[in-house]
Amino acid sequence: MTREFWKGNEAFAEAAVRAGLQAYFGYPITPQTEALEYMSHRMPELGRPFLQAESELGAINMVYGAACTGARVMTSTSGPGTSLMMEGLSYIAATEVPIVLVDVVRGGPGLGNIVPSQQDYNQMVHGGGHGDYHQIVLAPASVQETVDITYNMFNLAEKYLTIGVVMIDGSIGQMMEPAEMPPMLEIRKDIPDWAVRGGKDRRVKTSIYFAAEDMEKTNLRMMRRWQQIEKNEVRYKEYFMDGAKIAIVGYGSAGRIALSAVRTARSKGIPVGLIRPISLSPFPKQLISEIAEQVDGILVVEMNTGMMLDDVLTAVQGKTHVEFYGRSGGVIPFPGEILKEIERISKEPQKDGRHPRDFWLERMESISV
Numbered sequence: 630m631t632r633e634f635w636k637g638n639e640a641f642a643e644a645a646v647r648a649g650l651q652a653y654f655g656y657p658i659t660p661q662t663e664a665l666e667y668m669s670h671r672m673p674e675l676g677r678p679f680l681q682a683e684s685e686l687g688a689i690n691m692v693y694g695a696a697c698t699g700a701r702v703m704t705s706t707s708g709p710g711t712s713l714m715m716e717g718l719s720y721i722a723a724t725e726v727p728i729v730l731v732d733v734v735r736g737g738p739g740l741g742n743i744v745p746s747q748q749d750y751n752q753m754v755h756g757g758g759h760g761d762y763h764q765i766v767l768a769p770a771s772v773q774e775t776v777d778i779t780y781n782m783f784n785l786a787e788k789y790l791t792i793g794v795v796m797i798d799g800s801i802g803q804m805m806e807p808a809e810m811p812p813m814l815e816i817r818k819d820i821p822d823w824a825v826r827g828g829k830d831r832r833v834k835t836s837i838y839f840a841a842e843d844m845e846k847t848n849l850r851m852m853r854r855w856q857q858i859e860k861n862e863v864r865y866k867e868y869f870m871d872g873a874k875i876a877i878v879g880y881g882s883a884g885r886i887a888l889s890a891v892r893t894a895r896s897k898g899i900p901v902g903l904i905r906p907i908s909l910s911p912f913p914k915q916l917i918s919e920i921a922e923q924v925d926g927i928l929v930v931e932m933n934t935g936m937m938l939d940d941v942l943t944a945v946q947g948k949t950h951v952e953f954y955g956r957s958g959g960v961i962p963f964p965g966e967i968l969k970e971i972e973r974i975s976k977e978p979q980k981d982g983r984h985p986r987d988f989w990l991e992r993m994e995s996i997s998v
Contacts, residue, residue, distance in 0.1 A: 632807040637772045638663035640808055641705070641731055641795065644779040646671055649814040651700040652678040654691040658710045659743040660799035661733035665705070677816075685710040689717030696726040697834040699824030701783050701817065705731035707799075708749055709740055711757075718792060719758020723836035723847065725823075727786035731779065731795045733802040736959025744959030745799035747881060750936035753794050754910045761848045763855045764792035765862065766910040770885040772806040778907075780811045785862065789854055790823070796909065798932065800882050800961065855911075864907040865916060869895055873902030875974055876920050878941055879930035880906045883962065887930045890967035899975050909937070917944035926950040926978050930967055933957050935986045942985070950978055953985040 635643070642664045645653070653668045665681065672679035678695075682688035688704050695702040706714065711732050721728055732753060736746040753766050765785055769775040779795050786793035825832045838844040868888055870876065879887040884905035894901045904920060906913050921927065926949055929938045934957045945951055954970045956962045979988050 632809045634805050635772055635776070635808045635810075636663060636805050637775055637797065637802040638705075638733065639667045640772050641775050641779040641797075642667040642671065643810060644776040645703055645729065645783075646675065647811055647813045648780045648783045649701050649816055650677065650703060650783075651816060652695045652702045653704065654680050654682055654688045654695070654702070655704045655706065656682050656685045656688050656710065658685075658707045660735055660745070660802050661705050661707050661731070663802070664731065664733075685713035686717070689714040689721075692728050693717055693721050693724070693726075696721060696728045697724065697825045699821040701787075703729040703731070703783075705733065707733050707735045708737045708746075711749055711752060715752075715757045718764075719760050719762070720836045722758065722762035722764065722792055722851070723760060724834050725790045725847075725851065726834060727783070727790055727793070729779070729782050729786055729793045729795065731797070734796065734798045736957075742959050743799065745801075745803075745882060745932065745961055746957065746959050747798055747883060747932040747936070748957065749796065750909065750931070750933060753796055754912070754936075754940075762851055763858070763910055764794055765789070765858060765908070766794040766796055767864065767907055768796045768881040768909050769801065769907070770881050770905060772801065772804065773808045774907075775801060776808050776810065787821075789858055791854070791858070794910075796881070798882050799959075859911040862908060863911050863913045863916070865913045866905045866907065868903040868905070870902035870904070870920070873900050873923075874925045875899070875901040875971060876924045876927045877901060877903045877930055877967070877971070878906070878917065878927060878937070879903065880909060880937065881932075883930045883932050886962055886964055887967050889964035890971060893964065893968050894971045894975075899971060901971050901975070906937075912940050912944070914940070914944035917941055918946065918948070921945040921948035924949055926952065926974055928970055928974060929953045929985070930962065931955045932961065935989065938985060950980055951985050952979060953989045955989065
């Protein structure tokens with residue numbers, strides 16, 4: 630296969646098509662609208678259903694219905710759209726049917742703006758709907774990684790009968806990079822044993838259980854399945870961690886930007902490395918716990934006000950010093966900003982007992998409020 634220039638939004642759309650996507654339902658919202666536009670001609674030319682719904686509410690419920698038939702189905706959206714989809718996602722989770730959602734995150738909260746952010750972390754990783762459920766959330770840091778993760782996410786979602794989320798930010802959705810597309814898979818002909826069918830072979834898929842004991846059995850079944858996901862599907866990448874005394878933890882674009890700062894810091898003799906979580910859910914908590922025993926400090930870098938930070942602190946359990954640097958509202962940090970934080974920590978880390986977020990906010994006071 631040859632490498633070609635692809636825009637991130639169009640790249641994940643094509644990757645889904647090649648993974649055997651059978652139906653796409655969506656609604657336009659910047660910065661992911663190019664995916665919808667791409668699907669609007671790509672799916673029909675292959676004889677596959679495409680529908681622009683009247684809203685994100687309509688789109689996610691169309692996804693729900695199609696998923697119950699066993700079809701490979703997906704949607705894509707951004708911050709405010711994911712908020713509108715939460716009820717539908719909760720129903721999908723409780724019904725235990727697989728779908729794929731691509732979330733191209735923009736600045737927020739509220740209607741926010743159309744520039745890149747990582748502000749959907751808690752919404753995607755720690756909940757969403759009103760329930761005892763978890764979903765697989767993978768965060769690529771390049772167009773190629775977005776292609777690969779989207780292509781394989783359908784298998785993951787079907788293996789565990791769960792929601793699979795590919796979470797990128799607007800910069801990855803909008804950027805163009807060389808990428809190699811995977812091979813085109815044939816549309817699956819078989820119907821899964823759990824899928825609904827018509828006629829005499831009637832099955833029912835539901836998220837409503839009037840008996841509390843039945844709802845509890847469903848919750849426990851989903852939790853046992855989640856234990857298997859935590860055991861088998863943790864993913865991350867390490868850079869320059871041999872001999873590192875400072876570890877940076879950042880995902881997606883923030884991790885990619887932090888890597889540039891780490892390379893510069895290394896050239897200056899600062900023993901710093903990078904952990905880039907790819908699976909945000911399940912989170913690589915065991916890895917972070919082990920790293921905490923090896924380094925003098927950890928710096929969490931995010932494009933939000935410190936959401937993954939809480940997961941890192943939970944994993945560290947006080948074993949080492951943790952600090953935070955973030956930019957929010959759609960502001961993208963520059964490598965030089967992160968480098969300054971690395972240099973400061975290597976000389977005089979903050980260890981006065983305050984929460985890392987409080988210390989970071991104090992340092993951000995130079996920005997008008």
